[in-house]
Amino acid sequence: MPAAAPTGRSPGDPASPPDDTDRRTVLSGFLFGCGIAASMIDLLVFHLGLQWHHFYDLSTTEVALAADGVLHAVGWFITVWSLFLLADVRRRAEVVWRRWTGAVLAGVGAFQLFDGVIDHKVLGIHQIRYGVDLLPYDAVWIGSALVILVAGVLVLRHARPVPAGG
Amino acid sequence: MTDHHHSQDLGTTPWDVLTVLVLAAAAAGYAVALVASRRRSPWPTHRTALWYLGLACAAAALGPVASAARTSFTAHMLGHVLLGMLAPLLLVLAAPVTLLLRALPVDRARTVTGILRSPWARVVSHPVTASLLNAGGLWLLYTTELFHHAHASALLGLAVHAHVLLAGGLFTASLVGPDSRLHPVSLRVRAAVLVVFVATHSVLAKWLYAHPPPGVGTQDGRAGAQLMYYGGDMVDVTLMVLLAADWYRVTGRRSGVRAGSIVPTVGETTSRRGADRTEGATDDRARAPAPTGEAARRPRHRRIQRHRLRDRP
Numbered sequence: 001m002p003a004a005a006p007t008g009r010s011p012g013d014p015a016s017p018p019d020d021t022d023r024r025t026v027l028s029g030f031l032f033g034c035g036i037a038a039s040m041i042d043l044l045v046f047h048l049g050l051q052w053h054h055f056y057d058l059s060t061t062e063v064a065l066a067a068d069g070v071l072h073a074v075g076w077f078i079t080v081w082s083l084f085l086l087a088d089v090r091r092r093a094e095v096v097w098r099r100w101t102g103a104v105l106a107g108v109g110a111f112q113l114f115d116g117v118i119d120h121k122v123l124g125i126h127q128i129r130y131g132v133d134l135l136p137y138d139a140v141w142i143g144s145a146l147v148i149l150v151a152g153v154l155v156l157r158h159a160r161p162v163p164a165g166g
Numbered sequence: 167m168t169d170h171h172h173s174q175d176l177g178t179t180p181w182d183v184l185t186v187l188v189l190a191a192a193a194a195g196y197a198v199a200l201v202a203s204r205r206r207s208p209w210p211t212h213r214t215a216l217w218y219l220g221l222a223c224a225a226a227a228l229g230p231v232a233s234a235a236r237t238s239f240t241a242h243m244l245g246h247v248l249l250g251m252l253a254p255l256l257l258v259l260a261a262p263v264t265l266l267l268r269a270l271p272v273d274r275a276r277t278v279t280g281i282l283r284s285p286w287a288r289v290v291s292h293p294v295t296a297s298l299l300n301a302g303g304l305w306l307l308y309t310t311e312l313f314h315h316a317h318a319s320a321l322l323g324l325a326v327h328a329h330v331l332l333a334g335g336l337f338t339a340s341l342v343g344p345d346s347r348l349h350p351v352s353l354r355v356r357a358a359v360l361v362v363f364v365a366t367h368s369v370l371a372k373w374l375y376a377h378p379p380p381g382v383g384t385q386d387g388r389a390g391a392q393l394m395y396y397g398g399d400m401v402d403v404t405l406m407v408l409l410a411a412d413w414y415r416v417t418g419r420r421s422g423v424r425a426g427s428i429v430p431t432v433g434e435t436t437s438r439r440g441a442d443r444t445e446g447a448t449d450d451r452a453r454a455p456a457p458t459g460e461a462a463r464r465p466r467h468r469r470i471q472r473h474r475l476r477d478r479p
Contacts, residue, residue, distance in 0.1 A: 055392055056372045066369055073364035076403050077357065084410040088417060 021093045022161050024085060029100040031082035033107020033152070037115070038075025041108070052129040064123045071119075102155030109149025116141040179320040185228050185327075193221055196262065199269035206268050213260045220256030223248045228327060236317055239382040243390040247397035249327060250300075254334035255401055261344040293340040293351055293359040300337040301366045303329050308370065313379045337363070342408040353413050360409060364402045371395035 046053040089095055116138065120127060128137040196217050200209060227249035234241035263282070267275045281287060289295055307313050307326060316326040339345055341356050371394040378387025 055388075055395070056375045065372055066365070069365040069369035069372070070361075072368050073361045073402075076364065076399070077361050077406055080403065080406040081357075081410045081413070084414045088414055091418070092421070 019161075021089055022096070022099065024089050025095055025100050026103045026156070028082045028085040028089060029103025030107040030110075031078040031085070033104040033109075034111040035075050035077075035079030035082055035107075036104075037108045037111035038071060039079050041112075042115075046128075053126060054130075057126050057130070059124075061124075067123060068119075096159060096161070098155060098159035099161075102152050102157075102159055105148055105152030105155060107152070109145050109147070109152055112145035113142060113149060116145055181320045181324040185324065189221055189225055189228075193218065196260070196265065199262075199265045202269035203265065209265065209268075213265075216256045217260035217262065220253045220260060223253035223256060224331060227253065232323075232327070239378060239386045239390040240393055243393045243397070246304075246330065246394060247401065250304075250330040250334040251398060251401040253331060254338045255404065257335060258338040258343040258345065263345040291336060291340050293337075293356050296333070296337040296340040297359050297363045300333040301363055301370075303333050304367075304370060308374055308379060314381065338405070342405060342412065353409070353416065356409060360402070360405060364398075367398050367402070368395055371398065 042053065047055070086095065086100065120138065120141070127134060128141055196214070200214065203209065227245040231241055231245040231248060235245050263278075267278060270278065282291075303326075307316070312322075312326070316323045340351070341360055371391050374394065375388050375391035378384065378391070382390070
């Protein structure tokens with residue numbers, strides 16, 4: 001797991017611990033954003049809410065089915081693990097919540113973009129809705145993903161920590 | 167479906183009696199071990215509750231649910247989630263091996279740990295082996311004729327049930343739970359195995375949605391496959407939470423040790439405490455929950471926190 005890696009901290013280097021905390025805050029937010037987009041938004045909004053998606057549309061190739069399974073497992077895993085990562089940051093230092101929120105938005109946007117381009121268009125695992133002209137749906141999906149991603153990056157930039165020694 | 171109706175006429179077989187006896191022995195065995203170890207430190211009540219809850223799940227899966235499963239694939243899948251996933255999780259969290267070691271005299275306990283640490287036991291209980299036994303059994307059951315035969319023969323049905331429960335238990339115990347510390351495997355390996363297993367399980371559920379076993383109706387097959395997918399998710403996400411909690415505990419302990427080397431001398435620390443207060447940087451700590459069982463570790467983390475707050479520009 002990546003979080004097992006942080007090393008190189010020393011008392012002589014004042015910038016190092018906050019940098020590490022910040023890196024882990026952003027990592028936690030980004031993973032959580034990707035995770036909820038993968039495991040919850042699709043399930044709650046499109047399967048159970050709008051019922052545009054089916055459980056399985058029976059048209060998928062075996063490779064795409066396997067890829068979907070891996071994505072499903074990784075989605076849940078990073079959702080859970082990113083929250084424990086956040087708890088770990090919080091017990092060590094103050095969490096900069098704007099930074100974390102920006103990272104969550106960027107994560108949601110990045111995943112929706114990936115889902116809209118790779119899953120729907122390249123792999124063809126499933127479509128957004130069936131029996132309709134897909135172009136406006138795809139445009140809205142990919143467009144909104146880009147908007148969320150850009151919003152997340154802007155929030156992240158705005159909440160950037162002050163450089164050490166500045 | 168006709169085959170299913172035939173198998174309903176099996177009635178009570180000696181194998182049903184054996185199943186009841188094994189469950190009763192498991193219930194009595196835990197109680198005997200509790201009595202035998204009563205002079206040791208108190209055993210957490212929730213573990214005892216988890217054991218009997220786990221046995222109740224297994225009994226439900228093997229009794230009424232198994233009967234219904236002869237005509238309903240959805241009931242079969244409910245049985246699979248209960249017997250192969252939920253019951254193993256509850257039973258593993260009850261820490262039966264730890265309880266057994268407490269209950270036995272020292273020399274016998276040493277024999278048991280010797281067996282558990284033997285190369286053979288290490289290989290079988292490794293997460294990779296355990297997940298292969300668990301997922302492999304499921305693939306065999308649902309992609310071959312085994313599903314059909316297991317419903318027609320009481321003995322084969324019992325063997326399949328025993329495998330599902332034992333492989334599920336072995337898999338769960340290799341990943342999480344108090345007993346898994348007997349032969350620890352790195353968190354990375356356990357996380358990777360869990361992710362691959364969850365992926366396999368969800369792919370199998372979707373495959374079954376499209377290809378239900380022979381004799382299973384389309385609607386029944388689809389309902390069963392979705393129960394397998396979402397029911398499995400609930401147990402699998404619980405496993406992920408337990409695994410991540412393990413990481414959280416281990417990384418806290420490790421940083422505690424590391425903090426010991428970076429925290430400065432006593433004099434400096436005291437002066438910093440004063441600085442923290444005047445800076446009003448204690449808000450976060452004021453909101454922190456009251457110390458619980460983790461109280462012993464908290465002071466170390468606070469030391470890290472103070473150190474970092476001071477270093478902030």
